[in-house]
Amino acid sequence: MTTQFWSVADTARRIAAGEISATQIVETMLARIAAIDGELGAYLAVDGIGARAAAAEIDRQRAVNAILGPLAGVPIALKDVLVTRGLATTAASKILQGWIPPYDAHVVDRLRSAGAIILGKVNCDEFAMGSSTENSAYQPTRNPWDPTRVPGGSSGGSSAAVAAGLCAASLGTDTGGSIRQPAAFCGVVGLKPTYGRVSRWGVVAFASSLDQVGPLTRSVADAALVLQTIAGFDPRDSTSLDTPVPRFTDALTGEVRGLRIGIPQEYFEAMDDEIRAGLTRTVDALVERGATTVDLSLPHTKHALPAYYLVAPAEASSNLARFDGVRYGQRVEAADLLEMYARTRGAGFGPEVKRRIMLGTYALRSGYYDAYYKKAQQVRTLIKRDFDRAFQFCDVILTPTTPTPAFRFGAKTNPVDMYLADVFTLSCNLAGLPGISVPCGLTSEGLPIGAQLLGRPLDEAVLLRAGGVIEAAVGLGERRPAGIGGIA
Amino acid sequence: MTEPRELQALLEEWEPVIGLEVHVQLATKSKIFSPSAIEFGASPNSLTDPLVMGMPGTLPVFNQAVLALALKLGVATSSQIRARSRFARKHYFYPDLPKGYQISQFDEPLCENGHLDVITRTGLKRVKLQRIHLEEDAGKTTHVGAASHVDLNRAGVPLVEVVTAPELGSAEEAGEFMRSLHRLVRWLDISEADMDKGQLRCDANVSVRLRGEDRLGVRTELKNINSFRFVEHAIESEIVRQIRIIEGGGRITRETRLWDADRGQSQPMRSKEEANDYRYFPDPDLPPLVVDGPIMGQILRSLSELPSARFERYQRVHGVSLDDARTLVSERALADFFDAAVAAHPSERGGRMIANWILTELLGALHATATSVARSPMLPTTLAALVVLVENGTISGKIGKDVFEESYRTGEAPAAIVERRGLQQLSDPAALWDIINRIVGANPKQAEAFTVGGKDGLFGFFVGQVMKETQGRANPVITSDLLHKRLGR
Numbered sequence: 001m002t003t004q005f006w007s008v009a010d011t012a013r014r015i016a017a018g019e020i021s022a023t024q025i026v027e028t029m030l031a032r033i034a035a036i037d038g039e040l041g042a043y044l045a046v047d048g049i050g051a052r053a054a055a056a057e058i059d060r061q062r063a064v065n066a067i068l069g070p071l072a073g074v075p076i077a078l079k080d081v082l083v084t085r086g087l088a089t090t091a092a093s094k095i096l097q098g099w100i101p102p103y104d105a106h107v108v109d110r111l112r113s114a115g116a117i118i119l120g121k122v123n124c125d126e127f128a129m130g131s132s133t134e135n136s137a138y139q140p141t142r143n144p145w146d147p148t149r150v151p152g153g154s155s156g157g158s159s160a161a162v163a164a165g166l167c168a169a170s171l172g173t174d175t176g177g178s179i180r181q182p183a184a185f186c187g188v189v190g191l192k193p194t195y196g197r198v199s200r201w202g203v204v205a206f207a208s209s210l211d212q213v214g215p216l217t218r219s220v221a222d223a224a225l226v227l228q229t230i231a232g233f234d235p236r237d238s239t240s241l242d243t244p245v246p247r248f249t250d251a252l253t254g255e256v257r258g259l260r261i262g263i264p265q266e267y268f269e270a271m272d273d274e275i276r277a278g279l280t281r282t283v284d285a286l287v288e289r290g291a292t293t294v295d296l297s298l299p300h301t302k303h304a305l306p307a308y309y310l311v312a313p314a315e316a317s318s319n320l321a322r323f324d325g326v327r328y329g330q331r332v333e334a335a336d337l338l339e340m341y342a343r344t345r346g347a348g349f350g351p352e353v354k355r356r357i358m359l360g361t362y363a364l365r366s367g368y369y370d371a372y373y374k375k376a377q378q379v380r381t382l383i384k385r386d387f388d389r390a391f392q393f394c395d396v397i398l399t400p401t402t403p404t405p406a407f408r409f410g411a412k413t414n415p416v417d418m419y420l421a422d423v424f425t426l427s428c429n430l431a432g433l434p435g436i437s438v439p440c441g442l443t444s445e446g447l448p449i450g451a452q453l454l455g456r457p458l459d460e461a462v463l464l465r466a467g468g469v470i471e472a473a474v475g476l477g478e479r480r481p482a483g484i485g486g487i488a
Numbered sequence: 489m490t491e492p493r494e495l496q497a498l499l500e501e502w503e504p505v506i507g508l509e510v511h512v513q514l515a516t517k518s519k520i521f522s523p524s525a526i527e528f529g530a531s532p533n534s535l536t537d538p539l540v541m542g543m544p545g546t547l548p549v550f551n552q553a554v555l556a557l558a559l560k561l562g563v564a565t566s567s568q569i570r571a572r573s574r575f576a577r578k579h580y581f582y583p584d585l586p587k588g589y590q591i592s593q594f595d596e597p598l599c600e601n602g603h604l605d606v607i608t609r610t611g612l613k614r615v616k617l618q619r620i621h622l623e624e625d626a627g628k629t630t631h632v633g634a635a636s637h638v639d640l641n642r643a644g645v646p647l648v649e650v651v652t653a654p655e656l657g658s659a660e661e662a663g664e665f666m667r668s669l670h671r672l673v674r675w676l677d678i679s680e681a682d683m684d685k686g687q688l689r690c691d692a693n694v695s696v697r698l699r700g701e702d703r704l705g706v707r708t709e710l711k712n713i714n715s716f717r718f719v720e721h722a723i724e725s726e727i728v729r730q731i732r733i734i735e736g737g738g739r740i741t742r743e744t745r746l747w748d749a750d751r752g753q754s755q756p757m758r759s760k761e762e763a764n765d766y767r768y769f770p771d772p773d774l775p776p777l778v779v780d781g782p783i784m785g786q787i788l789r790s791l792s793e794l795p796s797a798r799f800e801r802y803q804r805v806h807g808v809s810l811d812d813a814r815t816l817v818s819e820r821a822l823a824d825f826f827d828a829a830v831a832a833h834p835s836e837r838g839g840r841m842i843a844n845w846i847l848t849e850l851l852g853a854l855h856a857t858a859t860s861v862a863r864s865p866m867l868p869t870t871l872a873a874l875v876v877l878v879e880n881g882t883i884s885g886k887i888g889k890d891v892f893e894e895s896y897r898t899g900e901a902p903a904a905i906v907e908r909r910g911l912q913q914l915s916d917p918a919a920l921w922d923i924i925n926r927i928v929g930a931n932p933k934q935a936e937a938f939t940v941g942g943k944d945g946l947f948g949f950f951v952g953q954v955m956k957e958t959q960g961r962a963n964p965v966i967t968s969d970l971l972h973k974r975l976g977r
Contacts, residue, residue: 083545091544103538105545204544209772237547238774315772318577321588322542326638337636341581364579364767373769 003028004165005480008074008222011168012115015073018062022055022073022117029075029119033166040484041141042151042161044080046120047087051075054117069115071229076111077167079158080121081128082213083202084108087118091204092136093126095348096329105202106237107171107213107230114229119167122157126350127320128173128206130154131181131421132412135352140409143185144481145447149406152182158216159186163481169217169226173203175210176308177401177425180437183216184401184450187439187476189467190216191223194458195432196241198227199234205319207312208239210429220438220468224248227460243458251461252468257290259466262394266301267424271403278449278474279400282440285473286398286466294394298386303379304427309419310363310376311430316353317360323348355415384431387454396462399424401437401450428454436463440474448476495728499658503699504727505707506662506692507654510669511647512679513625513687514557519644520624521548521591528685532639540644542586547773550575554646557678558598558622559779559787561648564676564794565617567602569784572776575622578766583638584627592649594768597621598777604652605796606668607814608661612796615665616653622777623647642686654693654704659723666690666719668796675795675820683715690719694726696734705730706740710754712747722747726754798823806830806839815847821861822846828868833875841875849892866896874902887911887960915963917970920954924967924974927953939976947971 003025006014014020030048037043058073078084081091085104090096104112111118125135133141133156141156143149144164151160155172159182162170172179174192183190191214198213205211215226228249233242263283268276283293325331325344332343349357363372390397401424412418428435434457437450451470455462518525522539539546562569576594599620605612627643629636650669656662670688673679681688690713695705708730713722730740744763745754793801795817802813817823829842850871854864874895878888883906891902891911906912914920927950928935938946950971954962 083543089544096544099544101538101543101545103543200545201547202545205773207772236549238549239772314769318579318589318767318769321579321581322544322586324581324583324588326583327541327586328543337583361767364769366765366767369767369769 002165004032005218006168007219008071008168008217008225011074012068012071015058015062016068022058022062023052025073026051026055026075026117026119029167033119036164036484037166039142039147040144040160040164040166041139042122042157042164042166043077043120044090044092044123044138044157045088047118050087051117051119054112058115058117069113070225071111072115074116074168075119076116077119077122077158077161077170078108079124079128079155079170079172081124081173081204081206082108082121082171083204084118084121087121089121089204090138091127092124092138093348093350093353094137094330095323095345096204098330099328103202106199106234108202110230111171116229122161122170124157124172124178125154126353127204127316128154128175128178128211129316129352129356131177131418132407132409133157133182134409135350137350142484143406144484145187146406146445146483149408149447150185152185152402152406154178154182155190155216156182156185159183159188159190162186162188162216162218164484165480169215169222171213171226171230172216173206173211173213174425174429175206175312176429177422179214179216180401180425180435180450180452181422183437184439184448184452185406187442187448187481188216188218189220189223189436189438189471190214191227191436191460191463192428192434193227193231193460194241194434195429196239197231197245197434197458197460199237199240201234201236205315207315208319209315210308210312212429220436220464220471221249221252223436223467224252224464241458246461248461248464251464253465254468254472256286256466256469259286259291259396259462260394261286261291261293261466262296262390262397263293264296264298264301264390264397264399266298267399271400272405274443275400275402275404275449278440278443279398279451281474282451282470283398286469289469289473291466296390296393298383298390298427300379300382300386301427304383304430305419305423307376307379307383308426308430309359310372311380313356313360314363314373315360317357317364320349320353320357352415380430383427387427387431387433391456395455396466397454398466399452399454401425401452405443405445405447405449424452433457434460434463436467438467438470439476440470442476442479446482495724498728498731501699502696502727502731503701504658504723505654505695505697505704506656506659506723508650508652508656508662508665509691509693510650510652510666511625511689512561512650512669512673512681514554514646514648515677515679516551516553516557516646518551518553520551520554520622520646522546522644524644526645527641530641532637533641535641536643540586540640542588548591548771550774550777551646554622555777555779556783556787557646558620558648559783560676560678560791561650561673562599562602562620563787563791564672565599565602565604565620567599567617567620569779570596570598570600571779572596573598573621573779574776575771575774576768577771578768580764580766582626582629583636584629584640584643586627586640586643590624590626591771591774592623593621598779604665604668604672606661606664607671607796607799607817608664609814611810612800613661613664616655618651618653620648620650623649654695654707659720659727662692662723663716663720666716670716671795671818676791686714689714692719692723692726694723694730695740696727696730706742708740708742709744710747711744711757715749718747718749721752722754725752729754795820795823798827802826802839802843805836806843807837808839808843812843812847816843819861825850825861825864825868829872829875832869832872838872838875838879841879842872845871845875845892849889853893853896865899870895870902877902877906881913881915881963882906883911883913884960884964887913911961913963914958914961915966917966920962920966920970921974923954923957923962924950924970927957928974935975947975950975
């Protein structure tokens, strides 16, 4: 097997053992990016200089027998909503073009301290708003399994780069499914941690009460390793949870005997037949290994989509108010201040971002707050209660990640059709729960299918444990995407 | 400027109704949601960080030091304190507002339904406070020709906004409210409240109605009243403006007006139609602000008797006049000096005399030497000892002033000065009689002019001679008594 597809743990172990240098790993990755990313379109910026310097430093440390971090030499890609010191951060928006942040996001600090090497910044939907990465202001990103199809979104650059072997792992953000849905479309593992498990310091905000950072990886074990590195209390984020972080790698016992798997009927009503078949295969495999299933109902599920499309745009309209052309990013000059604002924001934001700012602005208008934002928050409470009740009868909930496999570019022209692509993933964010998408086979057309697991708050461990078993039983094994890059 | 008499006439018919919104900068070392320092007069944009600049990805973290200061004010105004209050985002676009919203409090403020006992020239007046809430300050925009300069040093400075009920009845009352609030926040050490530095800022909602009318008139909001001098002036001119419009058959429009101190008048800033929709909603980046038992305990322990309570006590217990009591509580150090001196005095009723000595001699000497009360070289116990010497007749009041001056200058105890310089008052009638006898004998013309000629003014001459002879030590009461006897009138 080629170095590009080595696991996170393998890469770190081989570098520590001196089998390969960090510099060799980085050079291999940079060469592969140069060879195939022109077609794939995952990277918005490749930091060759920074990555080579970091690799040289790891190699120097190893040469003097210094203690290496757990991710020493592991090349990682970052979704471009994660702020990186000295490295342009655009959120895939024109309005932030040219902004060089003076600081690192908390998760970037953590990765660097663990010895990980930041390869560059990867594409996404503008301000993480979208489900196909088609809303990037810069470029499309292709699905490595089929270049005529989208990689999902909003973390589509993250999922495509991992699937195509252009990094060992990546970070994405998930506000309504933006890690899990692209992970499912690209046949990789995507984990959204419990709200508050990972600090949001340095995450360009979309919807503050929903956003979480999480890993996209080629294996469940890699997801555990990366999560281990980025999770934990950060006093710079007031919503960060001050609770101990367990050893996530210990969760991968390969054992599901006695585990109660909840099957919510609302998630199995409308979906593609091949997705249904994938899920059936997954349930059967779990039951074969000693898990039991519990049929249950999450009755408020149907309200998740409308509630989400009030809460998320309302918060976004507020969070994006700072992009005014005054202090950083793009400015379109005009005769007076109001005109400058209007032109800057008019030129800087894409249509989907504008749509959501308008939706959110409307929802927060004086006199409408109670009917919209407040009501949606009440719906969130009901959805959370559904889950609390369900978790009295089961340990983990299994659903499809998406209703369909990856769709073709331009297939969803109506915004609401696009919003429906996230219908299975939104509730998890509204309730603040952890969720994971694990590949559970391919469709007859060779497109990946994702199984989603949802856990109790702070119980990422159960997701990793059950996810590991699904991966072993019905995962993709050594199958790699052949659409772009293939097996080099 | 309206003539006082003209205003008086207008106010017989019209009743002003005034509510104030006062912003007080809290004296913390760092900003309310970030570690940047706070300092007046630092070079522009030197006290900033990525959060203050509103950079993407930054998050607010509440500075707990702010809570303690705000709670002091809440407790001192007998407000209801919310156990869980919330921060809300208030949206509007302006270059000195980096995030496009101000973090403030909206429907769940920290304090509600309090009151401030305003110390007026006629005693205490209780003014209801609707709310006291926390918020961050914005930056400062300066327009230079066609360019605008933004300084974000002030952005993120912690403020409390104090909102009164609309129940102040005159510009003067509004002024008294501002002075009382100023005194209180300085007393509590929660703000320097220097209006010139913008640490205390006032907006006023003003309306007028015919006396006897129940309904409130249409109000205007006056902004930018940034000195004590202007508070009364600006409100008064707005009252007159409104009355003239109504009397001229016009109507008041609901609008915000900007006070222009240089021109002494206000200008319309925006009408109600142009008002911003602030789109308030709870800030999802900040958890509810929790006031727990330990912090309340700490606040309650830290609060001492308030100025309004001392103002009352000084009059009731210590017999101090209203005006003197008002002056004594104008500054905490002064009131503390008074209380310490009273405590060192054997009688509770020594207060009136002690107040006199503090307000005349001590303040005079401090002023002459440009010294603050807190750094007074004379201790309260020393002043009390001096007052006792005067009260028990050891020295006269006049000698007392000499002794004060020397003790203030050298720090020597008044009793020691009196002893060393032999300043004890001469109260022995036999000794005084001999002296008076000698003086009257030496001045027969004057004695005759007084006794026979009826020239009353000459009595003072004789007292002066006795004082001269005794270097001012003669007991004035006994001297006067004996002189009358000797001169036969």
